[in-house]
Each structure stands twice: as C-alpha cells, then as structure tokens.
Amino acid sequence: MYQIRPEDKAYVEEFKKTPIGHHSPNLQRILNLFRGEPMAGKYVLICTRPHREWTLAVLPGARGERIRMTEEVFQSIEQAEWYVFKQRWAKYAGENLGD
Amino acid sequence: MKQIMGYSDKISVCPSETIRFMVSCEKASNYKARLVRIIHGDTNPEGPGYKERAVKSDLEGTYKGRKQAICPGSCIVIPNHRAFEQLGSFSVQAMVWPTTPEKGRQSILSRWNAKSGAGFILGLDDQGGLVLTLGDGTGASEDVRTGKVMLAREWYFVAASYNAANGEVCLYQDPLVAYAKVDTSAELRRTAKVRPRHANGAPFVVAAHYAQTSNGRARTDGHYNGKIDRPSLADRVLSRLEMEQLRGGDPPHSLSSAIVGLWDFSKQITTEQIIDVSPNRHHGETLNLPARAMTGWNWTGEEMCWRHKPEQYGAIHFHDDDLYDAGWEADFAFTAPAGLQSGLYAAHVATEDDEDFIPFVIRPERGKATSKLVFVVPTASYMAYANEHMATDAALAELLTGSVVALQPVDVFLHEHREYGYSCYDTHSDGSGVCYSSRLRPILTMRPKYQSWLGGKGSSLWQMNADTHIIDWLEAMKFDYDCITDEDLHAEGYEAIAPYRVFMTSTHHEYWSKQMWDALDAFKKAGGRLIYTGGNAWYWRIAYHPTKPGVIEVRRAEGGIRAWAAEPGEYYHSFTGEHGGLWRRQGLAPQKMAGVGFSAQGFDLSSYYRRTKESFDSRVNFIFEGVDKDELIGNFGLIGGGAAGLELDRADRLLGTPPNALVLASSENHTPIYMVVLEEILINAPGLCGGENDLVRADIVFYETPSGGAVFATGSIAWAGSLSHHNYDNDVSRITSNVLRRFLDERPF
C-alpha cells in the first residue's frame, strides 16, 4: 500500500484546483490510495436534490445495512471532493488541511 | 423509502396486443396511473430538461394501492405425494458444496411444514455443521448435529438416516478433500426422542424448506447457498455402502425398491424441470432460477462443456437472493390501440409522495414499418444492468469514476432492500456471480430521471435514460422513427427489421444473442444501413431462456472487463448450451459488425475528437457538411463534458474493421483513469492509461458495404450527450443528422 510522503503535500493545491479530471502522476497515486478505500466506512454522496445538492454519507460495508447520512451538505460535487480529500488527508498524512 | 413501484409482463407490444402492469404501494391506499411517451429523461438543468408527452389512454385512472411481497431465494419443489406422507424410516443424502456455511441455519433437503413443525430437514446448523432436524408436529423438535463446521467451497457427501423402530439417527458429513490438522468429517449415531411426523402436507424441497402457499405459489424459507448434486430419498435406513452406491451411475437392483426419489440435475439442464430418475417419477421444478449447468462433485476438468459430459454437470448452485418472477398480481392492463405512434412509453404511476415509470416499447403493427428508421431499444443490456449494486458493493467504484460515488435515493433503497434482485454486474450474497437477470420485477435503474454513478460527470446517465438523449434528438430534429426491442429482434430475427432502411443503435448496446447478431448481419448484407452512436456494443454473448419470458443469461467467461468471473468449466450457457463470454473470443469482434470495438474505458470526464486526413476523402464529404476542417468535434456535452467518453471503441483491421473503412476522427486527451480494456492486455506493463496509450481513444468510422449499404460508428457512449448542445446546433448533431439523412436516402453507396 502506498504511504503518503512529506513531498506529497505539493499536490494538495493541484487537487484543490482540479479535483476531477487530469492529474499529475504523483497526485493520481495519492488519489488511488484515497479512492481505493474498502467499502466499510467509505464516503459516498447521496443526491438529495437532483443536480443541486448532495449529502455526505458513509457506507456500512455490509449488504442491507443502513447507509449513514452525515450533516455535511454540498452544493457541488467539487465542494464534496475537497471535503472528503481533507478527511482522507488527515487520516493518511496525519495533518489537518485548512479550507 | 420507495413508496410505489411496478413492472410489466411484456417489454414491447404491437397495436391490439395487451400488456399487464403489476404495482406495489408501500403505504398508499390508492394511486394514479397514466400513459406517457418518454422523450428526454435527463433532468440536468444544463440541458433541454425533462420531457415527456402525456398520451390519453384507457389505462388512465385511479387504482387501489396494496403492498405486494417479493420473495427471493431459489430452490426445488417436488410436489407432495403419498409416498412422502407414508414414510417411516428414511434416508436422505446429497453431495453439497456450501458457499456460506457460516451464515446460519440453511435447509439442504427437507420435508417440513414450517407451520406445524412436522417432518425433517437435513441442513446446516447455526455454526455451519450438518444437522438433521426432526419435528413431530405438536411442538416438539430435535436436532441431531455433527458439531463439525464445514469448509466453504469444498465438496461434501452429506447424509442422514432415521430408524422408526428404535429412533436411531445416523449422520454422515464426509469431505472429498482431506487436509492435515483440519478435520471436518463426522459420522455419528444417536437415538432421537422426537418421532418425525411425515404426514405434514408439505412438498419435498431442495435448498430451502416449505413455509406456506400464497397466491398459488409455494413460499419457502431457510434458503441454502451453494451447490447440491444428486440428492436422493429412500424409505428405509441405508447402510453407508448403499449410500455410496447412490452417488453416481445406475443404482443397484437391491436398492430399487428402497428409493423414493433420485434426482439427477444433469437432465433437462436448459429447463426448470427436475427429473427423478427413479421409477417413481417424483419430478419437480426449480423456483427463482438457481444456476444450472454447474460443475458437479465428479467434474474432472477434462471437459469444459456440459453438453459433452452432462453426467459431470449434475450440480445446481442455489442462492438465497436468486429472483426470477416477482409473481405480483396485475393491477391494470393496456391494449395498444391502432395508430398510436411507435416509441418508448411508460405507465406512470404516482402516489401523493412518490412516482414510478414502468417503461415499454410500442411497436408499429406487426410487419408494417411506419418509418425508414428503426431505433432498437437495447432491453437485453438494460436487463444485464438491472438494479445494479456496484456503487454500494464494489470498492473500485470510486476508482472508476475518479470522484466520490454519487448515489441516488433509488440506489440507497436497493442497497437496503436486497429482495429486488441483482444485475449481471453483481455477485450473490455468497460471492458467486449473477448469471441470470429477469425483467419480471421492478427495475428501478431502468427509469427516466434516474442518474447513474457510472454516467460520467454532468448528467450522469447510463443505459435507458442515456438513450433518451437519442430519442430526444430524433424528436427535436423531426426525424420519424419506429422502436423495437432486443427481445423482438431475438424472437423474430431479420424479419423484425427487414422493412427498414436504417438501424440505429443506442448508447451502449452491449449484450447480444446469436439470433440478434444474425438478424443485424442479415440486415447489413441486404443493404441496410447501420448507425452506431454508442460505445462498447456487441461485447457479451447472451442467451434468452428458450421458453421462460423475460430472462437472459450471461456467463462471464475468460477475457473482457468483468464484474465477476465464471468458474472454470462453467462458460457454457445453461439456457442453450452455447459458449458464453465475449463475442470477440468467438471470432466475432465488434469491429466485424460496426468497424469499431471496445478499446478503453473511464468514467470521469469525456473528451473531443480530432479529424483525420481520411475525413477529407470525397466519399465522406456529406458527413462533414457544415463542419470546419480543423474543428474539434464534440468538445462539449452533458456526459462528462465531451462526445468521446465513458466506453471507447477503436478501429482495428485485424479485429475485423473492413479494409475500405475510413477512420474520420479520433479522440484524444483522455484522463489518466481511462485505461485500456483487459482483452488487449497479454503482459501487463506500465503505460495503460489515457494520455500515454494509443489504445485509449474512440474512432469515428465510415464504410460502405458490398450491397450498397453503409455503416457509421462513433465508438463512444458519451456521443449522445452532446447532441442537444447549443439547441441541437453543433458539430455532433450536424454530423449525426448528415449521416442519418444520407442513410435514409435510397441511393446505394
């Protein structure tokens, strides 16, 4: 499993600018780690107003069990991406990123 | 929570034919129904927006709401018989390959009445060891257990006998493969206090036990996951040697009077029939389509096709979540009136707080075309994806989309309510692949307004709702068209499309039966024109059930991008005996049908195409009328922001692209999550992603056929998402309409 290295910090800005789409190989490697998380506890979005609003939720990792909705609500997918990235950065790099 | 949903008995009707609708309401005591024509199911405010056309019809009205149950889980039911009721002593046995011994109590062979608690069940106990349960029907029951937990996915001989004279029970749990230090075998003898009551009115059930009968259907419980092979029932205590003699081949004469039933699942594999090869002929039927043509306990690996050695394919794989026909009662019926324009329709049903669309196709009168253009609605592909659960079951979903997976309320509902059944992209609760998919149940992903996590950034549409981009464009551009479905093409063959000049496919026409393939091949050979504005078509070979309506089979044989892999020896369809898997692996790559075939996929952003030198050939001037010579084609759109995206096809002479084909444009600049398809990879090596591999591209191809016809293909699922851009005035729309106009023109190419 890839482990976040100090020099990876340089790619946080790149992600913030372009969360979805073309990425440098170094950023892509970080995202492969983040986005490849196992299902139990994985973040997903639930579309709560079509094309307008998405609520962050957490998968249970088992069939039929409830998907837990959180209080986090976003008006764009990009906002949600940045929020989830920050949570995962804290988990894997041990550092809280600002807004 | 979904409040209302339904399905129909048919997926297409001609005028004067009748279609029935089955509806279930969670709470509402009544609901309204009306007929709509589906035009544009995409609710994205960046596009033209949702469009339907209300159609006056006699199905319109208010109906009584009621909840209809859906009961998944497959099994075999052998109707009750005097011989079962009159049993005293008995022996039961089978070869079994349990896949979830740990899941809790499961019934393997049973004659049990759940209401009275009378009879017996040979099954797995809550630990995963063999148990014989005896019930006297007055409240007393007794378990005799081996106490040894079985290993998953290992073959076992399991058996029990009961001696009515002295209450002695013998239990046998014998693995075929032995391991050092792990002993899961057991053989025990015990005296039971409870005397089983055989006069219980219950059928003999394999892989479950009988619970009750409702609406004329046996409801079952205690469903078992795994394979069962060659079960039998005898009316006396058999010795271990006699049990051995029943494991294969013809039983010896000395046993013939003892055998009550000996069921050989290698007979009638293509059907739901279960054959008792004993003279007593206690034949039965499968319920909810467990998987047949499965390798048996005696499969040697020397033969890969069940037709060649059926005696090694005597296993059936049962799943507690198999579902064929929900079996709901009909709420209303609709007879298509003459003169109703052919198209994609739906019965819209709505309570005060929820709605559902039950889509179906209205065809023109049988044998009569009302247009020169036929749009073939790929209902087999819709079924393959029916109620697909990848977003909540497969950890790689977020890697495929390159963005946090976005679920719709329907996806959450299907995750929490597993009883609506699976798609051929899912695995069963025991991890084995889902090889059958039926439409006789609500398919909540086959709906207008539904968005799919797979559908790229933007509108995020997949399959049926994505195809409404094409329907909307045909309507907006005032092209007339008829609709038929895959099922019509399969059932009627070439005849179903012979009256047409142009065959237009959908965004992702992936699943084809041999009959469908041959029909389109014949159409092309007769000079018909093919427009393929989609990606990854003609990929998987499927079989329709020869007699049961509305169900397809997919075997994910070796090769191809697969959500699961068929087990060795299980590549042949049980419905037909045909080899499953990719058409490409059977010598028919998609390039042979349309000049392009699956090459790469990714599900974040789409891209554009760049014209090639070949696009300036005078043969294709008509295609590029109104398009600038250095214009990037489709650098916009509702699906990922470009016309080249999601699944991409390329031309390849060696895979079958005709030598006269012109590659008019190729896409480029795909993101790094686009990757080359697996069937192109022999030795895996770095460099398989967008931006670094030449196979990550879509090609636009045109070629003439020898009979004056022609083929035009764009090789991208996202193409249709660009058609409506700038009020339908854009290069994707222009190219598509230039091609369609010329293809409708009778002049031979």
Ligand SMILES: [Fe+2]
């Ligand atoms: Fe597909």
